[in-house]
Amino acid sequence: MDILTLVGLVAGVLVVILAMLANATLLTFLNLPGLAIVLGGTFAVTLIKFRLSSLMSAIRLASRAAFMDRVERPDELIREVGLLSMVVRKEGILGLENHTTDNVFLQKAINLCVDGHSPELVEEALHHEIQQCSERHEVAERVFRGIGESAPAIGMLGTLVGLVQMLNTLDDPSSIGPAMAIALLTTLYGAFIAQLIALPLADKLQLKAEDEMRNQLLIATSIQKILQGENPRVMTELLSSFLNPEQRDSLKREQGG
Incomplete structure (x- = not known):
């Protein structure tokens, strides 16, 4: 989590x-009328911009990406694929048959290799999976950025509604308060939804998408090198480009480099 x-x-x-x-x-x-204006208006605008299926998928993806899913560190992945490379050099590609991993993408890559598919087909399948995953994250991010853009705008519409109501009832002092409440609170509700919920979740989705794509590219590259029979130490050195300087130094110290 x-x-x-x-x-x-x-x-x-x-x-x-x-x-x-x-x-x-x-x-x-x-203020229930003001809250109804912002929530209802934002939901309506979101449905106009996106399909309902995209909205529901974005909510599910955001809940997993923001609160549940843990993106693996690239140095952990490099250690794991390094072990896989050594197994393949000793036992052949079928030596991976009994290897299981929590990383769904890596497990798919292993299964493709064990099934005996050509390196070209494995590469194509993995890159297609990367592209589809990236597109799902991009749509989810756009949904929440759309909500973040719409909520303050709908809040401003509510403010105008409240001001119009107030100006039309200036002769009745008792109605000025409720109308002013709608005018001010709708702006507050819109800013709250955008700045504390929608836009932070969009940024989190973008960050998680970048981390996941980096890890998937790392795995796809490592599988290509394994199928090419690359030396595990050389492969690890090539994959170190995915690491930040601290992780790279730590990995070198582990290898005695």
């Missing part, structure tokens, strides 16, 4: 709530 995402979300909400409670109660900031 990605605990930092949960900590950041909870901390952001708590900061806003504590600020609200400084000189008022939460009920002061609850």
